[in-house]
Amino acid sequence: MKVKCILCEKLETIDDDSIVAKRLRNRPIHTYMCDECHDRITRKTNERLRLKKITDEDENSL
Structure with a gap:
């Protein structure tokens, strides 16, 4: 999953199965x-x- 930091706007890729990715998908x-x-x-x-x-x-x- 590609994500962007809200402060520095750096693009990163996180694992789709990580808890962070799940939180971002389920709670916009x-x-x-x-x-x-x-x-x-x-x-x-x-x-x-x-x-x-x-x-x-x-x-x-x-």
Whole structure:
């Protein structure tokens, strides 16, 4: 199955029998995101949460 990442628009081919392909076929609202974009978003989200936690701890110590 050919898919396109919603963020970078990179075209990829995934196995027709994979769970991701099944979800995309059965639920059109689901979108595909390549591994690189998924990892980048995960990393940035974790960094943002870590910074928020540090900021919250600093405010609580005042």
